[in-house]
Amino acid sequence: MRIMKNKIRSLIYVGVGLILCVLLCGGFGMTAQAEDEDIYVDFDYEESENGITITGYTGDEAELVIPGEIDGKRVTSIGNWAFGGHSVLTSITIPDGVTSIGNYAFSGCKILANITIPDSVTSIGESAFCNCIGLKSITIPDGVTSIENRTFSGCISLMSIMIPDSVTSIGDYAFVGCNITNIIIPDSVTNIGRSAFEYCSGLKSITISNKVTSIENGTFQGCSNLKTIILPSGITSVGADAFYGCSNLGTIVLPNSITSIGSWAFYGCRSLKTIALPNGITNIESSTFGECSSLQTITLPNS
Numbered sequence: 001m002r003i004m005k006n007k008i009r010s011l012i013y014v015g016v017g018l019i020l021c022v023l024l025c026g027g028f029g030m031t032a033q034a035e036d037e038d039i040y041v042d043f044d045y046e047e048s049e050n051g052i053t054i055t056g057y058t059g060d061e062a063e064l065v066i067p068g069e070i071d072g073k074r075v076t077s078i079g080n081w082a083f084g085g086h087s088v089l090t091s092i093t094i095p096d097g098v099t100s101i102g103n104y105a106f107s108g109c110k111i112l113a114n115i116t117i118p119d120s121v122t123s124i125g126e127s128a129f130c131n132c133i134g135l136k137s138i139t140i141p142d143g144v145t146s147i148e149n150r151t152f153s154g155c156i157s158l159m160s161i162m163i164p165d166s167v168t169s170i171g172d173y174a175f176v177g178c179n180i181t182n183i184i185i186p187d188s189v190t191n192i193g194r195s196a197f198e199y200c201s202g203l204k205s206i207t208i209s210n211k212v213t214s215i216e217n218g219t220f221q222g223c224s225n226l227k228t229i230i231l232p233s234g235i236t237s238v239g240a241d242a243f244y245g246c247s248n249l250g251t252i253v254l255p256n257s258i259t260s261i262g263s264w265a266f267y268g269c270r271s272l273k274t275i276a277l278p279n280g281i282t283n284i285e286s287s288t289f290g291e292c293s294s295l296q297t298i299t300l301p302n303s
Helices: 002-040
Strands: 043-048 051-057 063-065 073-078 091-093 114-116 137-139 160-162 182-184 205-207 228-230 251-253 274-276 297-299
Touching (some): 205 228
Parallel strands (some): 182 205, 274 297
C-alpha cells in the first residue's frame, strides 16, 4: 500500500511539473509575442507579394530604427509621406532590404539630422527629404539612378552629399537652398534640371559631368559664393538666369560648342571682369550681362 501511495504521489508531482512547464513556456511565448507586437504597434503598413510597405508612423522615438521584418515579412519600401512632417525624429536607420523611398517620405522632418540609407535602395522619390532643415550630410546608395525633382529642396543645413556613378539625371529644383560647399557631378549624369542648385549660397566649386549638354534655366541662380566654373566641351546651351546673381563669379570658361545663351544668364555677376563668347553664338539676349559692374572686356566671335 505504501509503495502504491508513493507512486501516486510521484505521478502527481510529475503532472504538476508538466502543467507548470507548459504554463511558464506559454507565458514566455506570449511575452515574446507581445514584445514583437510592441515593436510594430507604432507603424502603419501594407502587405503585398513583394513585402511590407511602411505607410505611416505614430510613435515618438527620436532615434528610430525601422524594423527589417513585420509579421514575418521583409520591409521592402517606405511609402509616400510615411514619415512626412514628423516633429521629433532626429535619426533614422532604414533596414537593408528596402529598395524604394516614396515621394515626400521624410519631407518636413525639421530636426532630422542623420539618416542611414542601405545599399539596397535603388529609388528615391520626389521631395523625399524636402525641407529637412536639420539634415547635414547624406550618402546616396550606388544603385540609385536618378535624383528626382525637389528631393533635397530646402535642406538649408545640408553641406555634404556624395552623388554615385549610378546617377544619370538630377531633377528640377533638386538642391534648391542647400548649403553645399563643393560638389562633383559624375560623368554618368547626362541631365541637370532647371534651378537644380538655385540659391545654394555656400557653393564654392562644382565639377560638371562631361556628358551634360545644357545648363538649364536658373541652374546656378543665386549661388553667390561660386567663384569659378568651367563648362565641359559638350555644352551647347546656357539657359535664362543660369548664373543670375552669382556675385562672386570671377571666371567662367565657355566652350566653343555653345550656340545659345539665354536672357539674364549672367545678370548681376559683379565680379566677372572678362569673358570670351564662343564662335557659334549668333545672338546676345536681353540683359545677358546686365549689372556686371566689373566687366571690362567681352570678346565677340565673328559669328
